[in-house]
Amino acid sequence: MTDPTLPPLALPVFQPGSVWLVGAGPGDPGLLTLLALHALRQADHIVYDALVDERILDFANPGAVREFAGKRGGRPSPAQEDISLRLVELGRQGLRVLRLKAGDPFVFGRGGEEALALVAAGVPFRVVPGVTAGLAGPAYAGIPATHRTANQAVILATGHSAGGGADWAALAATKAPLILYMAWRGLGDIAQALMAGGLEPETAVAVICDATTPRQKVLTSTLATCARDLADSGLAPPAIIVIGAIVALRGTLDWLGVPSDD
Known part of the structure; x- marks a missing residue:
C-alpha cells in the first residue's frame, strides 16, 4: 500500500x-x-x-x-x-x-x-549505473566480496592483456582477494604470475559461469590447479573469477545451492 x-x-x-x-x-x-x-x-x-x-x-x-x-x-x-x-x-x-x-x-x-x-x-x-557481475556473481555463489574476518579490501581487475595487462605481482603483494573479469583465457598465466608474486599455490579460486542466471555454475579450485581444472570442466565463458580467502565462505553461504565442480 x-x-x-x-x-x-x-x-x-x-x-x-x-x-x-x-x-x-x-x-x-x-x-x-x-x-x-x-x-x-x-x-x-x-x-x-x-x-x-x-x-x-x-x-x-x-x-x-x-x-x-x-x-x-x-x-x-x-x-x-x-x-x-x-x-x-x-x-x-x-x-x-x-x-x-x-x-x-x-x-x-x-x-x-x-x-x-x-x-x-x-x-x-x-x-x-548497474549491478556489476564482479559483485553480484560472487554473491549468488555464496561468496561475499568482503567479510570482516577475511579481508579489508577487494580488488576488481581485468584479465584482458590490452595495454600490457595488470601487474599481478603487485596485486599478489596486497594479499587482498581478487575478482577478475575477462580472465578465462589467461587464467593459467595469471595464476602462475600470482604465485610468483607470493600467493600460496593452495589459495582458493572460484570460477562463476553465467552468473546470476538459471545457467549459473561454479567451479572451485586452487591457484595451482585452476587452469587444468577449468580446462577439464566442460564449462564455458562468460565467467567471473574470484581468488582469495573469501572463496572459502561459499561452503557455508551457498544460499542458492548451486553444485560446485570441485
Missing part, C-alpha cells in the same frame, strides 16, 4: 536527442534498477550488448528499434569506435537512445569511452 506521506517518485525525463548509458546488471532481471526499467520503457532505439539477458529486453518499449552491438572475445565484433559513432549518429537524429550494457557501464564496460565520444560530439547523455 502506498504511503500517503511520501512524495510521488519523480524519475528524470528521457529527452529526445539524448543517449542514456544504462547498466542492465549481470543477468537476473530482478537486479535491474528502477531507473534502468524507466529508460527501457521510454527508449526509441536500444543498442545492446551480447551479454544483456533477453528477458531484460522484454521490458522494452514495444515500438523501440533493437540494435545488437555485442562484443565477444575471439569472435567478429563491432569496433568500439564504430559503436561510439553510432550512438552519436542516433542521438543527432533526435531519438531517445538507450545504450544497454551488461553489468555496469563504467566497470570494465567501456562506457567511459562512449561517454567521451558523446561529450566531444555535444550529445547530451546520462549514466545509469
Whole structure:
C-alpha cells in the first residue's frame, strides 16, 4: 500500500536527442534498477550488448528499434569506435537512445569511452549505473566480496592483456582477494604470475559461469590447479573469477545451492 506521506517518485525525463548509458546488471532481471526499467520503457532505439539477458529486453518499449552491438572475445565484433559513432549518429537524429550494457557501464564496460565520444560530439547523455557481475556473481555463489574476518579490501581487475595487462605481482603483494573479469583465457598465466608474486599455490579460486542466471555454475579450485581444472570442466565463458580467502565462505553461504565442480 502506498504511503500517503511520501512524495510521488519523480524519475528524470528521457529527452529526445539524448543517449542514456544504462547498466542492465549481470543477468537476473530482478537486479535491474528502477531507473534502468524507466529508460527501457521510454527508449526509441536500444543498442545492446551480447551479454544483456533477453528477458531484460522484454521490458522494452514495444515500438523501440533493437540494435545488437555485442562484443565477444575471439569472435567478429563491432569496433568500439564504430559503436561510439553510432550512438552519436542516433542521438543527432533526435531519438531517445538507450545504450544497454551488461553489468555496469563504467566497470570494465567501456562506457567511459562512449561517454567521451558523446561529450566531444555535444550529445547530451546520462549514466545509469548497474549491478556489476564482479559483485553480484560472487554473491549468488555464496561468496561475499568482503567479510570482516577475511579481508579489508577487494580488488576488481581485468584479465584482458590490452595495454600490457595488470601487474599481478603487485596485486599478489596486497594479499587482498581478487575478482577478475575477462580472465578465462589467461587464467593459467595469471595464476602462475600470482604465485610468483607470493600467493600460496593452495589459495582458493572460484570460477562463476553465467552468473546470476538459471545457467549459473561454479567451479572451485586452487591457484595451482585452476587452469587444468577449468580446462577439464566442460564449462564455458562468460565467467567471473574470484581468488582469495573469501572463496572459502561459499561452503557455508551457498544460499542458492548451486553444485560446485570441485
